[in-house]
Amino acid sequence: MALIDLExxxxxxxxxxxxxLDEVNLHINRGDFVFLVGASGAGKSTLLSLLLREEEASAGQIRVxxxxxQRxxxxxxxHYRRGIGFVFQDYKLLENMTVWENVAFALEVIGTKRSTIKSIVPQVLEAVGLxxxxxxxxxxxxxxxAQRVAIARAYANHPAIILADEPTGNxxxxxxxGxxxxxxxxxxxxxxIVMATHNEEIVNSMRKxxxxxxxxxxxxxxxNGMYDSALYFPDTETEQKSRLEQTMRAVREINTVVTSSMDAVQSAPAQELLADDDPDEGVARLARSVHAGRTGRYGEAFAPAEETLTWGTGIIPAVSEEAEETEEAAQKVAVPAPPKPPIPPTPPAAESTDTDTTDAHTKEGE
Known part of the structure; x- marks a missing residue:
């Protein structure tokens, strides 16, 4: 059974x-990372409010x-909300409390012992880099x-679910x-994690x-989806413009296919040139660059988490052993070595030939 069920x-x-929301069906399993995307007014925040039980559905069933x-x-x-953490776009921190007290307060309201709070809060703050x-x-x-404090507060009691409403919007x-x-x-x-966002760059790079x-x-x-906000617009004129851009993009793709079939060897450079000329392909190029190992606009930022995970303290580029060896070698080349002393020529080795023997006998006879 799914952790979150909407029928x-x-x-x-x-x-x-x-x-x-209109007849929404959604099933989310334990451990999933889900992006809710869509334009303003699409229903993202309403869906999160229903999951948090701030709002009640007009029809249907919700099981979390x-x-x-509904019952x-x-x-x-x-008590139900103890298993859910919520991260707001505008942080919602208590202005009269310190960072430590803001996180501790989330544990106090659910009846956590003081000794446990003193143990948990430093761990959570360390986890988010604070x-x-x-x-x-x-x-x-x-x-x-401030947003990391909000995340620490939401995660303090290790909930099964964290709902985030535009956590990077500001x-x-x-x-x-981070x-x-x-x-x-x-x-x-x-x-x-269920995160509502309209940030294309994050969605297209994370591939959740x-x-x-x-x-x-x-x-x-x-x-492993992506997001293109140009697909749906409430404004008719903008929607028509978007459709025209999609048509032109399709024409370019057809031309690329024709070109590749005519000359397979030169197809790859031609496609890269077309992609660079189209600014609308910037996000797609970003995702391709990230997953191909190349660096783009945010190439280093969205490298694999195993390499860049710093618990919110910022990206620290890792230097591989091979890179260090290359750098050391470059430094050695940069400093000219002192000239070596000249090596004396090696005398030719004496060879015994029939001619030499004949000459020796002639000299003896004289």
Whole structure:
């Protein structure tokens, strides 16, 4: 049985002209990492609110970790939420508490012993790269640090599920990398991550499961998926422009196929040239560069987690032994060695020939 099950779920708000969610069916297994993507108003935040039980579905059934959310009583909702961590786009930190107190508070409200809190909080802060900043106040933190505090608070009691609503929405690309590192590491421990985002670069580079929403419906559910925000637009003019761009892109792809069939040897350089000339292919080139080992706009940032995982402290490029040897060799070449003394010529070896023997006898006779 899936950890999260939604069967024909709909959500209609009062005075709304159309449903926020319309007959959604979704099944998420334990340990999955799922991106919820789609334009603003597609239903991403509504879906997360239903899973957190902040909202109730208008129709359908929702089961999370064995809990039927349509039948759960209000007094049991706090106990249900103990197994779920939530990360907000705007952090939601308590401004009058330090970093340590913000994380500890999440454990205090669920009745965790004080001795246990003193043991857990330092571990969690170390995990998200905030050791040494326990006594900082929220206004003294950068955006990335504040979001890591929010993640630490959500993960403090090791929940089965973490829901994240645009956790990188207020962050620059470099800072977003550290946040994604932390979420990836948490997911590797077995925690299920459901993250709503519209960041194409992150989705296309991470290559996780992608569930795309449009108009309250799931229009795509794909493993190792990617995201192109140009596919769905509420604005008719923009949608027509997007379709024209897709048509032109298809024409270019057909021309590339024809060219490759005519000259297979030169097809690869031709395709790379076409890709470089099209700015819309930038995200696709980023993903190809990352997974092919080449460096692109964020090539180093989205390298495999096994190589770059630093628990949110930033990317530290690893230097391989081969690279170190190459660097040492270059340094040795750069410093000219002192000239060696000339080697004296080697005298020719004496050879015994018939001619030499004859000459010797002639001299003796004289």
């Amino acid at each position: 024909n779920v709909s959500k209609v708000y009062d005075h709304a002209s159309k449903p926020a 970790a064995g809990n039927d959310l 759960i009583s209000h007094r049991h909702v706090p 050791t040494g900043k326990e006594n900082r106040m929220p206004h003294e933190l950068s955006g990335g640090e 962050l620059d690309p470099t800072t977003s990398v 946040i994604m590192e932390v979420l990836e590491a948490i997911n590797r421990t077995g925690t299920t 499961r992608v569930v795309e929403l449009h108009g309250g419906r799931i229009v795509r559910d794909e493993e």
